[in-house]
């Protein structure tokens with residue numbers, strides 16, 4: 477009788493341990509699966525020849541993009557002057573030389589990403605795009621810091637400056653990407669400089685841009701979740717725009733503290 481009870485308890489403990497082990501393992505497996513999907517978004521066409529014609533087209537498309545982004549949404553509460561910087565290699569990344577209809581795809585991708593700024597409309601922000609400027613490829617290659625120096629070095633720098641470039645991780649193999657931190661964007665917390673690595677997923681690009689703008693408005697990560705989001709696939713805790721590794725690209729939620737912080741940040745503008 478006693479032995480049966482002990483046996484049952486041991487079995488119970490065994491199954492619980494096995495279950496927990498499998499549960500925790502499924503977290504990184506799920507993350508790996510997601511990484512594979514994200515990875516495939518990073519494959520550009522990269523097949524246009526950068527002839528004179530290429531740069532002429534780029535310039536025409538940039539001007540038309542600037543016109544489209546300049547539209548005013550008439551929210552007078554807090555206006556933030558914004559400049560968008562685009563890399564010359566975006567067109568190279570997105571253009572398929574065999575499909576003449578997709579020439580300005582890059583500009584449409586930028587437009588969709590920039591619409592991420594609308595996430596702050598409900599909180600009284602109105603980002604007014606003034607210019608779409610060009611980051612030369614030579615500067616782009618040097619990374620986020622140099623792009624920031626480039627933007628900051630202009631005489632009439634805007635209050636918000638966001639650059640969009642192709643993700644350099646596209647040149648890595650899948651395994652190299654798994655071992656490297658996947659970065660989709662960067663920004664200085666509380667300052668007017670941010671960057672987004674554009675890829676083929678419009679929802680991700682838009683979400684990343686909103687997340688980086690959040691940093692620029694003084695928001696920091698909800699770091700306490702970083703471990704759990706990796707190891708617990710069914711993590712039920714609070715997630716939002718500022719969670720790191722939030723793979724739900726339609727989640728733009730801010731908590732009360734974050735809303736108070738961006739409210740306070742209005743004094744800067």
Ligand SMILES: [Zn+2]
Pocket residue numbers: 687691697
């Ligand atoms: Zn972040």
